[in-house]
Amino acid sequence: xxxxxxxxxxxxxxxxxxxxxxxxxxxxxxxxxxxxxxxxxxxxxxxxxxxxxxxxxxxxxxxxxxxxxxxxxxxxxxxxxxxxxxxxxxxxxxxxxxxxxxxxxxxxxxxxxxxxxxxxxxxxxxxxxxxxxxxxxxxxxxxxxxxxxxxxxxxxxxxxxxxxxxxxxxxxxxxxxxxxxxxxxxxxxxxxxxxxxxxxxxxxxxxxxxxxxxxxxxxxxxxxxxxxxxxxxxxxxxxxxxxxxxxxxxxxxxxxxxxxxxxxxxxxx
Numbered sequence: 001x002x003x004x005x006x007x008x009x010x011x012x013x014x015x016x017x018x019x020x021x022x023x024x025x026x027x028x029x030x031x032x033x034x035x036x037x038x039x040x041x042x043x044x045x046x047x048x049x050x051x052x053x054x055x056x057x058x059x060x061x062x063x064x065x066x067x068x069x070x071x072x073x074x075x076x077x078x079x080x081x082x083x084x085x086x087x088x089x090x091x092x093x094x095x096x097x098x099x100x101x102x103x104x105x106x107x108x109x110x111x112x113x114x115x116x117x118x119x120x121x122x123x124x125x126x127x128x129x130x131x132x133x134x135x136x137x138x139x140x141x142x143x144x145x146x147x148x149x150x151x152x153x154x155x156x157x158x159x160x161x162x163x164x165x166x167x168x169x170x171x172x173x174x175x176x177x178x179x180x181x182x183x184x185x186x187x188x189x190x191x192x193x194x195x196x197x198x199x200x201x202x203x204x205x206x207x208x209x210x211x212x213x214x215x216x217x218x219x220x221x222x223x224x225x226x227x228x229x230x231x232x233x234x235x236x237x238x239x240x241x242x243x244x245x246x247x248x249x250x251x252x253x254x255x256x257x258x259x260x261x262x263x264x265x266x267x268x269x
């Protein structure tokens with residue numbers, strides 16, 4: 001009968017134990033339950049069942065996209081406002097050169113109202129851009145949200161909610177009413193100039209300027225409202241219902257150009 005002899009050296013046992021420990025550690029981590037965090041007030045209970053990492057990823061991605069759109073939108077409308085202001089001043093200067101009192105006066109009136117667009121584009125820029133930067137900094141400080149995951153999620157939800165509220169307000173009936181009233185005020189001032197003009201020719205010129213400039217003003221202000229960021233509104237509504245969409249492998253988007261007026265079409269893989 002033959003005997004089998006087994007011998008183990010310390011050098012052979014140590015790697016085996018290390019390997020066993022790594023396998024055991026891996027099995028424990030793989031079996032860990034996903035992180036669950038509290039949900040915002042008014043959210044569907046199903047949201048609590050969604051992994052905190054998935055919730056964070058959804059909010060972070062959406063806010064990042066909205067922040068980029070808001071940045072481009074701000075500078076887009078600043079440029080449009082500057083062009084409108086320059087053209088109005090040019091109209092007034094042309095009226096002065098041609099000795100046309102209606103064109104000079106109406107050009108100055110329109111210029112005064114045209115200042116509103118570039119100024120508001122900067123002073124009242126959508127908060128999505130700032131909030132996206134804040135969350136990016138928070139992620140950088142917390143290993144992409146993994147350190148203190150529930151606290152990071154709560155802060156992200158807070159900022160996302162505020163962004164959604166602002167976007168909803170910026171397309172509300174109050175903004176539409178303000179746009180109409182602002183253009184109506186400009187029309188009224190030029191209408192007064194038309195009524196009080198010394199002759200029929202000047203009256204006609206004032207009325208033409210009032211109608212054309214008010215029409216152009218309505219188109220611009222309506223376009224500004226219609227193109228303002230709104231993605232956070234629908235995303236937050238879906239999120240509160242427990243709908244957390246994973247990152248798409250192929251994404252198609254339309255956004256304002258960052259360097260000049262226009263639209264940018266992008267396809268991401």
